[in-house]
Amino acid sequence: MATFDYDTEVRFSSAAPGYWSSLDVSPAQWADYRWQLKNRVQSLERIEEHLELSAEERSGVLLTGTKLASAVTPHYFNLIEADNPDCPVRRQIIPRVEETFEDPREMTDPCGEDSHMPVPGLVHRYPDRVLFLVTDRCASYCRYCTRSRVVSGAGEQQLETQWEAAFEYLENTPKVRDVLLSGGDPLLLSDARLERILSRLRSIKHIQFVRIGSRIPVFLPQRITSDLCDILKKYHPLFISIHCNHPRELTSEVREGLERLADAGIPLGNQSVLLKGVNDSVEVQRALVHKLLLCRVKPYYLYQCDLIKGSAHLRTSIKAGLEIIEGLRGHTTGYAIPQFVIDAPGGGGKIPLNPDYVVRSDERNTLLRNYEGKEFLYPEAQELEWSMM
Numbered sequence: 001m002a003t004f005d006y007d008t009e010v011r012f013s014s015a016a017p018g019y020w021s022s023l024d025v026s027p028a029q030w031a032d033y034r035w036q037l038k039n040r041v042q043s044l045e046r047i048e049e050h051l052e053l054s055a056e057e058r059s060g061v062l063l064t065g066t067k068l069a070s071a072v073t074p075h076y077f078n079l080i081e082a083d084n085p086d087c088p089v090r091r092q093i094i095p096r097v098e099e100t101f102e103d104p105r106e107m108t109d110p111c112g113e114d115s116h117m118p119v120p121g122l123v124h125r126y127p128d129r130v131l132f133l134v135t136d137r138c139a140s141y142c143r144y145c146t147r148s149r150v151v152s153g154a155g156e157q158q159l160e161t162q163w164e165a166a167f168e169y170l171e172n173t174p175k176v177r178d179v180l181l182s183g184g185d186p187l188l189l190s191d192a193r194l195e196r197i198l199s200r201l202r203s204i205k206h207i208q209f210v211r212i213g214s215r216i217p218v219f220l221p222q223r224i225t226s227d228l229c230d231i232l233k234k235y236h237p238l239f240i241s242i243h244c245n246h247p248r249e250l251t252s253e254v255r256e257g258l259e260r261l262a263d264a265g266i267p268l269g270n271q272s273v274l275l276k277g278v279n280d281s282v283e284v285q286r287a288l289v290h291k292l293l294l295c296r297v298k299p300y301y302l303y304q305c306d307l308i309k310g311s312a313h314l315r316t317s318i319k320a321g322l323e324i325i326e327g328l329r330g331h332t333t334g335y336a337i338p339q340f341v342i343d344a345p346g347g348g349g350k351i352p353l354n355p356d357y358v359v360r361s362d363e364r365n366t367l368l369r370n371y372e373g374k375e376f377l378y379p380e381a382q383e384l385e386w387s388m389m
Contacts, residue, residue, distance in 0.1 A: 009247040009287040010294075012255050018078030019050045030074075033222035037139065041072045047094070051082055060095030067310060069152035070095050072140045076219050079248055088246045088278040091314070092142055099143060099310035108149045108156060110306040112347020119169050121161025125349060129178035130170070133161055134197060138185045139219040142243075144273060144314050146306040146343075151184055159184070170204055177208040187216035187223055191231055198235040210235060213271070215243040217257050218250075224257030229264040241269045241300060245279050247287040255295045262296040269300030272338065274324070280316045282327030289328065289336040299338040304353075307345050318342070318353065326355040330371025 016030050017023075029035045041047055044061045047070075053061065064070040072093050080094070081087040109115075116125040123131035136151050136159035145151055150159040170176055179201055186194065201210055216223050217240075232238055240261060244250060262268055270292050272279060279285055289299040302324070305315040321340045328337045341350045359367040359375060366378045 004281070004283050004287075006283060006287050009284075010291050012250065012252045012291075012294075015075050015078040015251045015253060018074075020074055020078070031222055033220050033225075036073045036075055036220055036222055039074050040140070041074070041077050042070060050077070051080065051090075051094070053094070054085060056097045057094050059097035060099055063097065063100060064095050065154055067099060067154060068095075068141055068143070068145055068148040069154045070141060071138075071152075073220050075221065075251075075253065076140050076249075079251070086277060088275075088284075089248055091277050092144075092245060092275065093140060095143060096313065098313035101312065102309050103307075103312045106307045106309045106311065107345065108309055110146060110308050110345055111343050112345075113147075115347055119162050119165040121159065121163075122166040122169060124169075124173075124176070125347060128175055129180065130176050131180050131182055132166065133159060133183050134181050134186050135159075135184035135189060137183070137188055139188060139216055139223075142215070142273075144275065144305055144308060144311045146308050147184075148308060148310075167200055167204075170201070170207065174206045177206055178211065179207055179209070180211040180213060182213040185214050185216050186212050187214045187228070188220075191228055194228075195231050195234075198231070198238075202235050209237055209239065211239045211241060213241045213243070217242045217261070218244050218254055221251070221253040221257035224260050226260065229260050229266075232261070232266060233264040236265060239267045239269070241271050242297060243271050243273075244288070244292065244297075245272050245275060246284065247291045250288075250291045250295060258295040258297060268295075268297040270297050270338070271301045271303065272299070273303045273305055274316050274321050274340075275305060275314045276316045278314070280320050280324070282324050285324050286328060286332060286336075289332065289338065293333075293336055299336055301350075302338040302340045304340070304342040306343055322353060322355050325353075326371070329355070 017025055047053065047061060061070055076093065079089040113123045116123050118124050121133045136153060138151060141152055149155040149157045170179070181197065198210065201207055258268060272288065274280060279288060292299050302321060304318060304321055305311055325337065325340050340353045342353060344351050357369055359369055364380055366380060368376050368378055370376065
């Protein structure tokens with residue numbers, strides 16, 4: 001495995017033109033997100049034009065039609081190190097035959113979303129907020145996708161969103177104040193369609209916040225146009241959670257796109273998934289969170305990989321995640337430290353996990369340890385009797 005170099009990984013470099021340098025692609029074409037989508041790398045033949053695949057990868061690509069489609073934008077494909085079989089970008093996006101090896105504990109719907117749908121396409125699991133699945137397509141497909149059952153059109157199910165029924169449910173459920181648009185990737189929708197959805201949501205008076213979950217700023221930064229930002233900023237308060245797992249994904253193009261979103265007044269957070277061989281070390285995570293802050297993105301969640309079918313080769317131990325959080329705490333600003341969470345199998349929701357900094361506690365005192373391992377005694381609040389002299 002290649003040695004990780006912090007100083008190299010926190011630099012911002014362009015992803016263009018990379019593998020496409022010999023194809024006479026103009027700067028205007030490269031900067032056009034429609035060109036990027038039209039020229040996604042999807043077939044075995046296209047992948048092998050640029051990469052020498054291992055037997056495991058080749059078999060994985062041949063089997064992609066049975067679980068989750070394979071597609072990679074030229075921008076993101078350029079981040080793959082051709083001479084590094086352990087490249088962290090490669091592990092996220094190139095299928096492997098291990099995806100067909102199923103642990104009996106794995107699930108098709110690990111977050112229990114299907115059982116919390118009052119209407120198709122709308123997940124209401126928490127009291128005051130809902131998840132609105134607005135598309136089943138992404139610019140590129142992560143091999144650990146928690147919704148692989150419906151995303152890309154190759155899974156076990158088809159996404160059915162009953163639009164009017166979903167909007168009527170929201171209009172008639174005043175306890176819902178927060179709507180998260182997800183899918184698939186909402187920013188893959190056209191400007192006009194996205195605005196229709198946002199406008200309709202904003203017409204519902206009790207909805208206070210709208211959030212968008214998107215990997216588009218990383219997979220397809222060319223999509224983050226000024227026109228898109230002008231639309232989004234009309235619907236504040238609006239928040240966007242991006243999905244970035246490794247510092248190499250934060251190119252100069254990605255940084256520019258994120259800055260456009262931030263300049264439009266949109267608070268940005270990042271949700272990472274802890275993945276074996278990708279970001280399961282303190283060194284990689286420290287470079288990632290520092291680089292995110294340089295892009296004006298707050299590290300928000302670090303997810304333990306869901307128990308999605310075919311993901312065992314990418315999952316780490318919970319202990320590894322706790323060690324990463326402990327390795328960050330005290331060694332960088334608190335702004336840079338995400339909350340480590342597990343989305344409880346079967347639909348229990350997000351459960352936060354933290355290293356144990358409480359050594360012991362009783363009614364009088366709590367003994368704490370800090371990031372250096374030093375211990376400190378904090379006296380518990382006591383009922384005191386005060387007398388006036």
